[in-house]
Amino acid sequence: MPRVGKLIALSLAVLVGAAPAVAQAPPQIQTALEFLLGWGKGNWQAVKVQAAGKLTVKVGGTDYTLDAEAGKAEVQLVFPFGGLSTVRVEGKVKGVTVEEITVKAGGTEKKGKGTLTLEEKDGKFTVTSVAVE
Secondary structure (H helix, E strand, C coil), X not given: CHHHHHHHHHHXXXXXXXXXXXXXXXXXXXXXXXXXXHHHHCCHHHHHHHXXXXXXXXXXXXEEEEECCCCEECEEEXXXXXXXXXXXXXXXXXXXXXXXXXXXXXXXXXXXXXXXXXXXXXCEEEEEEEEEC
């Protein structure tokens, strides 16, 4: 049993140690992370803060709706996801890629690379659409 206690303590130390790194992430990465965590957990208040009302989630060739205001989505994020990086066009932040993302839509799961399109206004980023390849 002492090993279990050490494992739990080590796990907590790693999690607590990672928190400041997330807080110091660039604002576009923080926005993407908070949006994805909120969406995956069904925390619509968190999604609403990071999203532009209704947005389109394109999975393969099909469009689905995620309505942050109404707190409902035709597509669900499945944990885990990983590999966030910024997309820039002519030096301006236009989005965040997600190297590994899984969503449930239309009764099936789709796993692949994803892109969150972002819009910046007054230094605040907002998620405007999601695409999963």
